[in-house]
Amino acid sequence: MKIHIKNSRLIDPRNGINAISDLYIVAGKVAGVGDAPEGFNANQTIDASGLVVCPGLVDLSARLREPGFEYKATLESELQAAVAGGVTSLACPPDTDPTLDEPGLVQMLKHRAKLLNLAHVYPLGALTRQLEGRQLTEMCELHEAGCVGFAQTDAPLNDTRVLLRAMQYAATFGFTVWLRPQDAFLAQGGVAHDGEVAARLGLAGIPAIAETVALATILRLAAETGAKLHLCRLSTRIAVEMVRKAKQSGVAVTCDIAANHLHLTEHDIGFFDANCHLKPPLRSQRDLEGLREGLQDGTIDALCSDHTPVDDDAKLLPFAEAEVGATGLELLLPLTLKWAADAGVTLPDALARITSIPAGILGLDAGHLGVGSSADICIFDPLQYWKVEAKSLASQGKNTPFLGLELAGKVRQTLVHGQVVYQKP
Amino acid sequence: MNNPQLTKDGKLKHLLSIEGLPKTILNQILDTAESFAGVSEREVKKVPLLRGKTVCNIFFENSTRTRTTFEIAAKRLSADVVSLNVGTSSQAKGETILDTVDNLIAMHADMFVVRHAQSGAAHFIARHVPSHIHVINAGDGRHSHPTQGLLDVFTIRRHKREFHNLRVAIVGDVLHSRVARSEIHALTTLGVPEVRVIAPKTLLPADVERLGVQVFHDMRAGLKDVDVVMMLRLQNERMSGALLPSAQEYFKCYGLTQEKLALAKSDAIVMHPGPMNRGVEIDSSVADGSQSVILPQVTYGIAVRMAVMSILAGNPE
Numbered sequence: 001m002k003i004h005i006k007n008s009r010l011i012d013p014r015n016g017i018n019a020i021s022d023l024y025i026v027a028g029k030v031a032g033v034g035d036a037p038e039g040f041n042a043n044q045t046i047d048a049s050g051l052v053v054c055p056g057l058v059d060l061s062a063r064l065r066e067p068g069f070e071y072k073a074t075l076e077s078e079l080q081a082a083v084a085g086g087v088t089s090l091a092c093p094p095d096t097d098p099t100l101d102e103p104g105l106v107q108m109l110k111h112r113a114k115l116l117n118l119a120h121v122y123p124l125g126a127l128t129r130q131l132e133g134r135q136l137t138e139m140c141e142l143h144e145a146g147c148v149g150f151a152q153t154d155a156p157l158n159d160t161r162v163l164l165r166a167m168q169y170a171a172t173f174g175f176t177v178w179l180r181p182q183d184a185f186l187a188q189g190g191v192a193h194d195g196e197v198a199a200r201l202g203l204a205g206i207p208a209i210a211e212t213v214a215l216a217t218i219l220r221l222a223a224e225t226g227a228k229l230h231l232c233r234l235s236t237r238i239a240v241e242m243v244r245k246a247k248q249s250g251v252a253v254t255c256d257i258a259a260n261h262l263h264l265t266e267h268d269i270g271f272f273d274a275n276c277h278l279k280p281p282l283r284s285q286r287d288l289e290g291l292r293e294g295l296q297d298g299t300i301d302a303l304c305s306d307h308t309p310v311d312d313d314a315k316l317l318p319f320a321e322a323e324v325g326a327t328g329l330e331l332l333l334p335l336t337l338k339w340a341a342d343a344g345v346t347l348p349d350a351l352a353r354i355t356s357i358p359a360g361i362l363g364l365d366a367g368h369l370g371v372g373s374s375a376d377i378c379i380f381d382p383l384q385y386w387k388v389e390a391k392s393l394a395s396q397g398k399n400t401p402f403l404g405l406e407l408a409g410k411v412r413q414t415l416v417h418g419q420v421v422y423q424k425p
Numbered sequence: 426m427n428n429p430q431l432t433k434d435g436k437l438k439h440l441l442s443i444e445g446l447p448k449t450i451l452n453q454i455l456d457t458a459e460s461f462a463g464v465s466e467r468e469v470k471k472v473p474l475l476r477g478k479t480v481c482n483i484f485f486e487n488s489t490r491t492r493t494t495f496e497i498a499a500k501r502l503s504a505d506v507v508s509l510n511v512g513t514s515s516q517a518k519g520e521t522i523l524d525t526v527d528n529l530i531a532m533h534a535d536m537f538v539v540r541h542a543q544s545g546a547a548h549f550i551a552r553h554v555p556s557h558i559h560v561i562n563a564g565d566g567r568h569s570h571p572t573q574g575l576l577d578v579f580t581i582r583r584h585k586r587e588f589h590n591l592r593v594a595i596v597g598d599v600l601h602s603r604v605a606r607s608e609i610h611a612l613t614t615l616g617v618p619e620v621r622v623i624a625p626k627t628l629l630p631a632d633v634e635r636l637g638v639q640v641f642h643d644m645r646a647g648l649k650d651v652d653v654v655m656m657l658r659l660q661n662e663r664m665s666g667a668l669l670p671s672a673q674e675y676f677k678c679y680g681l682t683q684e685k686l687a688l689a690k691s692d693a694i695v696m697h698p699g700p701m702n703r704g705v706e707i708d709s710s711v712a713d714g715s716q717s718v719i720l721p722q723v724t725y726g727i728a729v730r731m732a733v734m735s736i737l738a739g740n741p742e
Contacts, residue, residue, distance in 0.1 A: 199630035200444065202544040202567030202603055207631065271429055272545030316523055316553075318543035320566070 001043055002026050003418060004036070008048030008379070012055060013352035014368035023053060025375040028418035033369060048379055051412060054351050056088025056119075056376035058358040058367045060256050060304035061232065062329055064121070065396075066109065068097025073309035073396040075109075078329065079118035081395035083422035085330035086378030086411040087305070088119050089359065089366050094126040095153040101126035101137045103145035110146045118421050120376075122362055124151040124178055127166050131155035136166055139175055148362050149176040149230065154279050156184030160217060167227035176361075180232040181218050181239065182280065186210035191320045193281045197266040203319060206281050208236040215239050219246045222253060230361055231255035233306060235280035237290025244299040254361050255299075257291055258306035259335035260326060264288075264401055274315045274322035275401045278306075292343060295353065302358040303339075305332040309397020327397035334407035337382060341408075347382070375418035384410040429551055436740040439551045439560040440733050442569035443610035451614055455579050457732035458725070464501060465727060474735045475504035481534040482508040483525065484563070485541040490699060491563050491573075494723070495538045498730035502738075507534070526550055530558065536737065537561065544568035544603075559737040567601050573698055574607025576729040578615055580722050581653055584694050588612070594621040594647050594689075595638075596679060597657030597706055598628045604698045605657055606636070613637045623647035624679065627668045644679055648688045656681055656697045659706050672705045682708045686716065694718045 003025040010021040010033065017033065024032035024040055031037045062082065065073040082090055092109075094100035100109070106123050113121035125147035129135045132155070139150055150170055157163050157179075170177045187210040192198040194205025211234070219242065222229040234240060234257050243255055260278060265285050269276045276282055294300040308325025315322050332354060340350035359367030366376060385406045390398040414422035428445050432438045437450055464470055480499040482492055492508055499506045511525055522541070529537070536559045539547050544566030551560040564570040578588075585591060593612055599605040599622050612620050613636075622633060623641045634640060641647030648654065664672040686695065695707075695717045703709045712719060 194631045196632040196635045199632050199636065200606070202565075202569065202606060204567075205631055271548050313521075317521070318541065318546040318549045318565075320543050320545070 001028070001418060002040060004040070004042035004045045005048050005053055005379070006045060008051055008053035010053050010369070011348050011351055012369040013348045014356035015370055017369070018348045023369065023377070025418045028375055030369050030371050030373050030375050032371060046379070046413065050381065051379050052347070052382050053377060053379050055355040055367045055369050056378045056414060056416065057086045057332060057354045058362065058364070059087045059090040059307065059329065059332060059354070060302055060358045060361065062087070062090040062092055062305055062307035063095070063309065063325070064092050065309060066096065067105065072311045072314070075112055076116055077394070077396040078307070078309060079113065079116050079121070081327070081329045081393065082119040083414040083416070084394040084411060086333050086380055086414050087329055088376035088378065088414060088416050089122065089362070089364060090119055091122045091124055091148060091362055093151055093153045094124050095131060095155065099126045099130050100124070100147070101129050101142070103138065103141045106142060106145040106147055117416070119416065122146070122148045122364070124149050126150065127152045127177060128157065128162065133157040133159055133162055136169055139170060140173060143173070143175060149178050151178035151232070154180060158184050163218070164221055164225065167221050167225040171225045171227035174228065176228040176230050178230045178232055179218055180280070181211050181214035181234070183210045183214040186213060191277060191281070192269060193266040193283045195266055195284050197269055201269065201272065208238060208283065208287070211236045211280065212238045212242065215242055219251060219253070223251050226252070229253045233258050233261070233280055234291070234300065235261055235283050235287060237287045240290045240294035240299055244294065247299065254301045256302040256304045256358070257295065257300050259303050259328065259332055260306065260401060261288070261291055262295065262303065262339050263335060268401055269319070272319040273401065274317065274319050275326060275399050275403060277319055277322050277324050278326060279324045292339070295339070296343060296345060301353070302361060303332070303336055303353045304358070305329050307395070309395050310399050312398065315399050326400040327393060327395045328400065329395060330393055331388065331400060331402060331407070333378070333380060333411065334409035337409040338407060375415055377415040378411060379413040380409055380411045382409055384408065386410050429548060432740060437736055438740060440571050440737065441547045441551055441560065441562045443571045443574045443607050443614065444569070446614065448614050448616070451575070451578070451611065454575055454729065454732050454736060455582060457736060458579050458728040461728040461731040462725065464731070465724070470501050471503055472501065473503045475499065475502035475738055478504045478535040478738060479533065480504045480506050480536045480538060480734065481529050482506065482538045482563070483511055483529065483540070484509065485511045485522070485539070485546070486564070487512055488540055488564070491540065494726045495563060495730055498727050499734060501727070502731055502734055504734070522546065522550065523553055526554065530554060534558065536734065538563050540564045542566055557741065561733060561737070564603055567603050568606065570603040570607050572726070572730050572733060573604050574611040575733070576722060576726040577608050577655065577696060577698070578611045579725050579729050580696060580718055581694070583721070583725070584718060585652060588615040588617050591617045591653060592619040592621070592651045593617055593653040593655065594623055594651045595655045595657065596623040596644065596647070596681065598659050598663060599624050599633060599657065600628045600630050601660065601663065602657050608655055609636050609638055621647050621651065625669070644685060645688055648685055651689045652693055654681065654686065654689055654693055654695045656695065656707050658698060658700065659702055664705070676705055680704070680706055680708060681711050683710055683714070686711055696722055699723070
């Protein structure tokens with residue numbers, strides 16, 4: 001199969017390409033950029049006039065809800081959502097049921113994802129067995145089965161010695177440890193940022209220090225053990241400052257934030273909007289500004305969707321009882337574009353945060369369009385507005401704080417291995 | 426953002442919290458309550474304003490006093506009243522809030538009085554009921570207890586007449602108190618120039634100053650020259666642990682005694698939403714003393730709840 005994508009605005013952040021250009025695909029791989037490879041005869045031509053062609057998005061956190069929570073979402077529904085959002089590679093956290101702490105489960109998940117032939121799935125293994133924070137998992141076995149890193153997700157890890165051992169062990173084999181810093185005691189019972197809005201609404205608070213106290217410990221342990229560290233979903237201004245300093249002093253650390261946290265604050269909870277019940281909680285305006293600054297200066301490496309589909313019944317409850325999470329795969333691109341427009345960031349710089357940079361964090365040869373690379377491609381219209389509503393989302397999870405809003409940036413086509421896996425209807 | 430408590434033309438549709446209500450509506454409720462205060466003293470304690478209407482008290486969290494005063498208020502307005510302690514029935518069987526509410530809607534209730542342990546529960550229910558049903562929040566978690574806030578300012582108005590020259594101190598566990606939040610909003614909306622909160626740092630919410638109050642940790646300094654002292658109840662489970670070392674130490678630092686009350690103005694009144702912990706937040710001699718208006722608060726509570734119900738019933742969508 002030979003595909004010719006013509007007249008597109010081609011953006012490939014890693015290779016420094018940002019031009020009106022053509023792309024040539026042969027047998028699932030990028031065969032040429034700009035000039036056609038010798039003897040190229042297209043079987044299929046895609047006219048991408050007025051559209052952007054970029055590497056398929058790489059999402060550092062998307063919950064697919066399998067195994068265990070198929071009533072919320074299935075592998076198929078969420079991988080459809082991924083490609084509808086232009087995401088061609090994603091990392092999924094291990095907080096499934098059972099947790100991804102057994103090589104067999106990881107193999108099964110990878111196998112099932114492969115059969116669907118949509119986005120590539122890269123599981124993160126559990127850092128501790130059943131995420132209970134007590135016993136290490138078989139990291140080498142899990143790595144062989146396909147885990148690209150080891151995460152504790154939102155489960156508490158109260159025992160600092162276990163954390164130290166986990167980082168030492170991971171460092172032994174060069175595995176990356178993924179941690180969302182949160183002191184379980186300081187966050188206990190909390191459901192919203194411990195600030196003005198929680199005070200007014202009478203919601204139990206999660207203070208900013210729950211993040212920063214835990215982060216101080218984690219950074220120190222990373223420096224001590226030499227473990228490769230990826231920090232997930234930072235939410236506070238002080239945490240960004242701490243990571244900035246740690247990076248300056250040479251700690252091997254990368255970090256991401258969720259796209260929701262780049263646009264929303266505690267005030268968006270309004271009158272108890274359960275769609276804003278997220279982890280970490282939406283923070284203050286100053287925190288949001290700190291995150292934006294950190295993303296712009298590179299302290300924060302990547303943006304992720306933190307896709308967490310929740311069924312309607314689980315959201316139809318008072319705020320604190322409503323399940324945490326929001327659908328996100330189909331919003332990652334528009335929310336990134338919105339940030340770029342708001343902050344005056346160029347399109348290539350913005351797209352790097354959801355393509356080449358997260359690919360680097362996952363250690364993948366993806367997120368770029370170099371000749372010879374897998375033709376995982378996102379074609380989108382950056383100017384088309386669309387309304388976020390249940391019927392416009394492919395994900396089984398329909399809950400997001402952006403419900404009812406119009407966002408710019410609509411994916412037209414997504415290709416994986418040079419095959420069109422999504423075509424806008 | 427639309428105010429979920431008001432109709433499109435700015436009338437009271439639900440009473441969910443004091444926050445967001447304009448001063449005119451608060452005054453309308455207080456004035457109406459004034460006219461009902463006499464009804465309770467008549468031989469026939471009834472007016473026919475809610476005849477033929479069904480008021481449904483849904484208490485997901487148990488309460489005797491509040492439920493009883495709502496029942497009496499509804500009955501004095503000639504409504505039919507049904508009270509459910511859902512905490513002990515359907516919820517225990519796994520029924521969701523909305524299932525419970527839907528069932529009562531199907532029985533043609535006209536007004537819901539709701540109490541729930543979660544902040545925001547009343548807003549949640551109000552969002553899901555059909556437009557002809559009115560919802561009154563009778564306490565949701567730590568968030569709001571608007572009729573308590575209203576009866577408190579009604580009590581103050583009866584004893585002090587004006588709000589614009591008052592200094593009011595609220596003492597105790599503000600962090601966990603829906604009563605305190607309602608009182609603060611009611612007082613600041615009605616124009617009280619100085620609202621103080623007095624508590625140890627462990628019992629104050631983050632950024633509490635943003636609610637428009639002055640913060641005191643020293644009770645003696647905080648009570649100096651105030652016109653009104655509003656005490657808060659300290660829940661048993663907060664008395665010993667990481668928030669407070671003991672009930673005894675709390676009483677020593679934040680309990681209201683005659684000696685501390687003497688720092689307030691000589692005609693200061695003392696209030697408490699009940700039920701009281703004598704010897705923990707308040708000394709018996711103060712609770713039963715000449716400056717206490719704690720029992721009148723209970724009496725006024727009925728008139729205020731009658732006022733709220735009659736105003737809501739008069740504002741159809």
